[in-house]
Amino acid sequence: MGPGKSIIFFDEGIADRKLLGGKGAGLAEMTKLGIPVPPGFTITTEVCRLFYKGGERLPDGLMEEVRRAMKRLEELTGKRFGDPENPLLVSVRSGAAISMPGMMDTVLNLGLNDRVAEGLARATGDERFAYDAYRRFIQLFGKIVLGVEESLFNRALEEIKRERGAEYDTDLDAEALKELVKRYKAIILERLGRPFPEDPYEQLEGAIAAVFRSWNSKRCVDYRRQFKITPDIADGTAVNVVAMVFGNMGPDSSTGVVFTRDPATGEKGLYGDYLPNAQGEDVVAGIRTPRPIQELEAESPRLYRELVEISERLERYFKYPQDIEFTIERGKLWILQTRNAKMNAAAKIRSSVDMAKEGIISKEEAILRVEPEELEQLLHKRVDPKFNGEALAVGVPASPGAASGIAVFDADEAERRHRAGERVILVREETKPEDIHGFFASEGILTSRGGKTSHAAVVARGMGKPCVVGCSGISIDPVERLFRAGGVVVKEGDLITIDGGSGKVYLGQVPLVEPELAGGLPELLAWADEFRRLGVRANADTPEAAALARKFGAEGIGLCRTERMFNAPDRLPVVVEMIMAEDEAQRRAALGKLEPMQKGDFKEILRAMEGLPVTIRLLDPPLHEFLPNVEELLRSLEAAKGKPDEEERLRRMLARARALAEVNPMLGHRGVRVGVTHPEIYEMQVRAILEAAAELAREGVAVKPQIMIPQVAMAEELEAVKRIVDGVRADVEGRYGVKLDLKFGTMIEVVRACLMAGDIAKYAEFFSFGTNDLTQGTFSFSREDAENKFLPKYMERGILAFNPFQTIDKGVARLMAICVQEGRRTRPDLEIGICGEHGGDPASIEICHELGLTYVSASPYRIPVARLAAARAAIRRRGAKGAAGLA
């Protein structure tokens, strides 16, 4: 034997999970608390390790110790193991440091044999109970310890039921069960050539070894691999030997399960059911309907009070809503197990907030208890979880939330129907910038092509609209205005429902449930705000999105994209005119038409965010994105034959599109590169922003615009744009007679900008990480290409542990750390944010906290997630190393 004790009783006051496993430690803990737990002991996990070291044999001397322990158990229970007069029965249960529900084996009612069964029948006055327990024990023991196929037992059971005309197991009487016991024993003798062991200690030895063996069963090994349970977390199972108690010993016996709070709502109070005169199995069998626990109060106020009291004590002790199994044996309450309750997000939030208010846990604990991702399900409509209708097709879930509406097949039709008061779902093979008005008009978007970064996905997420993309199971015919899925044809005007959380597409209206914003969430987020050090801003391009973000607690706008405004149907033609300009003068003329439109946009957004900073990014995409592509133009040209003017116009556009075409547009002529080569475009945008701000300032509205330049790689680029901004600012401030509260800064989304941050900070009052592009540059991965081609294989093969476009990679984090350090060295008060999609990812937010960023910016619907994640990071990282450690 090893150095430690092999066997520890529940009442020894030791509750070491690693040594005793979760179940043993829990039972010991409850025993210590004076909770009525059936007596018993634990054979430690150390013995399990010795079992495997010795070639799957129980260590020498163990069974002597077990015998001594059983003697003590007899003393504690006043019963005797193997004694027909007053028999002690035990359960032999597994239990590792980490719960692996249902993976390992358990044997109940151990200690029964022919004589003991007869004695038990006498002692309880219930023959049927005794033989029912006996036949169940033989079946379980035969299967688990002796390795006899379960089907043989089941066949024997079915046979006897047929013979006796019994419909249910419970229809068998004591005599029939006695006969069944005989037949079970015959099966064992036939299969093994030796009889079922009548000796209780032989039974016990076999059961202990069987539980140890189950630790290395294939399903257990697979489970541990799947959930990354390594030996440092849990190494072997313990074996718990527990005195049996019975809930089926008559009308004053029962069994049940209760929660200390409603696992669906989090509401405080005992919640659960029980079954009189029953065993746990009977509940599962579903033959009898359990009663709500409250009925126990009427039946036995004493027992009910005792249960309530114990539940409350357990919850207070474990500081978590508990899921408790109990049995009442002839008027005596026994607690068999307690564990932390599994709850949905709403219940978790409500119970955590309540428990903090009740003083059971601290606010920090409440915050750490709720996973930020869980909030997401509360912030969107979703398909009623009780609905289980079949989906027409399943695509890629691209933007959460569910929506119902009639299918329409182009953006104009969507707008028309929307104006007419209909709710529509826009269905397209893929979407384009010119479909933008269709997005505004729709409840949700469904595409048959594209991935999570397709145009449809990105725009829908930005607007917080449900979206399913890449739904290859539907085949769209835009001419006939219908789609086919399986055998179904969905025509324009037919009602469909999409679920952007699961990717499912349903025919017709499916029941949806509303987002639940109540139930403690506002309080939890208010507490989170007390702890977080990171600011939280929103990515929002419209006044509506800005207002929504503000409602969700955004402290400003971290990213307002101006190119979206270029795509509105009334503007795109002017943008095209600007791009087609033959010289700067023509270009300036077109820009002159755009300027008042942009100014109007900015005024609305700045007004919506009064008093808060609004970071506006100047034009980012390459100009060719605003032109139809070459293939489209070729088609249009074909169609325009015979109309010389139109042909000429298209021919010119084709030439321009060809001249602007790029091999790698992601790395092409875009962002500040356009700003440097066509300064008049940025000048127009800067003027629109500053005049909007100045007009509002004169109205007395407090505005804080921040001008942000995309794609900067060199301090010199930023310097060139700053000269434009300074010039326009001086002019506008002079003309309006106001002093603007303006900041000038840059996206950090190019690798070089991180490396040269010290130089760049000379011209920038703020940085904002664009981690999507930064990740692309760091990995040399084009996200669009990677996510469709090799990235899934990389994750599958374990070359990547996670998708770096969802969570910040360590290489990218290192670049960010260099940037933060060097930027702040030049400008200690440098404001540094993040506005890539990572800004809404909890794991990435923790990295941002560690890097010492000023704020994260996320889409409006992710604001609560970000607030919570930022607080959790602050709480968890107290005293941890800062950015310097990462660099």
Add this chain to the structure above:
Amino acid sequence: MGPGKSIIFFDEGIADRKLLGGKGAGLAEMTKLGIPVPPGFTITTEVCRLFYKGGERLPDGLMEEVRRAMKRLEELTGKRFGDPENPLLVSVRSGAAISMPGMMDTVLNLGLNDRVAEGLARATGDERFAYDAYRRFIQLFGKIVLGVEESLFNRALEEIKRERGAEYDTDLDAEALKELVKRYKAIILERLGRPFPEDPYEQLEGAIAAVFRSWNSKRCVDYRRQFKITPDIADGTAVNVVAMVFGNMGPDSSTGVVFTRDPATGEKGLYGDYLPNAQGEDVVAGIRTPRPIQELEAESPRLYRELVEISERLERYFKYPQDIEFTIERGKLWILQTRNAKMNAAAKIRSSVDMAKEGIISKEEAILRVEPEELEQLLHKRVDPKFNGEALAVGVPASPGAASGIAVFDADEAERRHRAGERVILVREETKPEDIHGFFASEGILTSRGGKTSHAAVVARGMGKPCVVGCSGISIDPVERLFRAGGVVVKEGDLITIDGGSGKVYLGQVPLVEPELAGGLPELLAWADEFRRLGVRANADTPEAAALARKFGAEGIGLCRTERMFNAPDRLPVVVEMIMAEDEAQRRAALGKLEPMQKGDFKEILRAMEGLPVTIRLLDPPLHEFLPNVEELLRSLEAAKGKPDEEERLRRMLARARALAEVNPMLGHRGVRVGVTHPEIYEMQVRAILEAAAELAREGVAVKPQIMIPQVAMAEELEAVKRIVDGVRADVEGRYGVKLDLKFGTMIEVVRACLMAGDIAKYAEFFSFGTNDLTQGTFSFSREDAENKFLPKYMERGILAFNPFQTIDKGVARLMAICVQEGRRTRPDLEIGICGEHGGDPASIEICHELGLTYVSASPYRIPVARLAAARAAIRRRGAKGAAGLA
């Protein structure tokens, strides 16, 4: 006046360039050496600064100092300023710390007035000489000091020549020149309302101020801006007042210019010409033919010896071949100026090597004297510099060297004609991988489209073949098989010449000169090898290129690209078959056909580089590069109508090409990403390499293959490929019974690989920087797009000081430094090279030296450049900070 002395005489032994300017310091230096220099003094640059501080006025008291200095000059010359009997005339010359040839003003013959001119005529007995000097002085003084338009003087000169029937100026006699002086003076009186100043000191004061003023003339300011001459380099001009000497005082006077070594060949010995009885101007006017300097020996052995002796002393003193101006005045030799001679590359190399052998300079100085880029012009055939025929068109010079041949318009024709013994130039709109056999068959390549990184440019450079790309001045008609340029039509078979150094395209055969490898270059490179610490390897994909590289001194192959081998016409169909495979089995079958071909390639290259390392990069480009593009396929499909089998084949290929298409191929599914998703491709290549090596090893050939993986971003990728290599290696070593001398390593061309170098070095025995891709990732610039679109504007606007794709940028260098540090921390003996095009760029090689790289790898023709650059870096960087400083 300021604290220092304002005036310093040449004989004071002070030769401070910053204070005295280059000319003054040179004259002082020569005076110190006892060289006969006309006496004189320098008014310092400090006075110039005071001149500007005081609002363009000479400082108080300066003219008193000048008067005192003139007294001393009178003593030194025995002549008197303004004295008609024995007049002292002076030149007033500019001279800044940095030479700005021709930018500032000079006044000669100052001190002449009516009386002095008459006296000079008497004293020299040469009235014509005296009045010629006088009228030249008035003209120069009038223009420079008084600001009278030069055209007025020229008109007066032309008038008098017409009146006197004189053809040349020299046809005017003394009387006519006297008359001209009168008219000049009348012009000045009329223009200024005051007469020409007869007082020599008034003249001197005016001239000094005029020279100072010329420092801030527009052309001077522009020049300084252009050449980045900032005040810390040169701040103001000095003024040199020098006693005049005259080479036109009779037959025992002369003037000339000599070099101490032939500036065209570097051959040692006096080289130059002189003109008896003449002034410098007469040489420039070109009326009389100068005599070779050797004739002076016959005329006056004493003066010739004196000149030789002084030349040698000056060269030894300045340790550089000198360019010397001299005047002989009545038998007395005066040296007026000496400066370092301008030489072509051949002369520079030869003279530097000779001077080192003569003990004048050290080997290090010889190495530092030759710019590595200068070697390039010696290593290729080039158009005879004397040829000045007109070019048909000018394109982008993409690969140096000149070639003549008949124009052919496709690769197959090129091959046919080449086989028939003709020399051909391949002319295409642009080239594709499938044109590769045309490259092999051609002397040079000309395209009408594409830039320095187009396929044609890259492939031609790799092969060392002359290439002109993007020659938009020619319009190619591939159907008619001709091109037009200006009015000329060049048909297939017509002879043309291209110059890849200048981008020029000529009609017909143009005289070419052979590369000069002699003249000290081998010695210089041998010395360079003694000093350099960087190894030099070659980028070579063929046995021929490998042999050439070895001849040029390569110490191995740093980059052998395997995809080029895939493009050969006999292999491309098999590669396409591999790509079109429906499953792994089909793919393996196609790969099985490729394997022996690749093995053959590797055997030849490994054999050519016996004893030296050969780094072979596994497949890098995305697979779709080997398929025809979608547009081509659509055209082919159109053409295949009615042939169902062909249509079906093309349709399948089109589907595959569409499936493989990428938005940003540069960042797409390529390199190790293909190696990970299709491991059978890398496995085939590894097997081909290792079997080639094993077969040679059994023959007794010493081979050192190095397997290199492209595009690695993660240690996990490299680990996955290493498992393949280890497996194949064990198999091959076992089957052949040899132990291979093999290294396994990776390209470092992805930003993340630099940041995670410590992890990656666990699996890599060597790193090789691919700085082209690394620069793309660091800047988020697609090179192809950037160089055609915004990069030129960036350079023009000074946002980029140089093209980062030619010279390593500091941001990229910083990443490299991080990589070197962390890689070597994991594996101290890590071999680190560079194989991007930067490996042949001298400025980048210096950075590589500083970073502590093991070697650079460059195209064969750049090997000598790299050897020299590496030595220069080692010499210059002695004792400088290492890589740590950059990180």
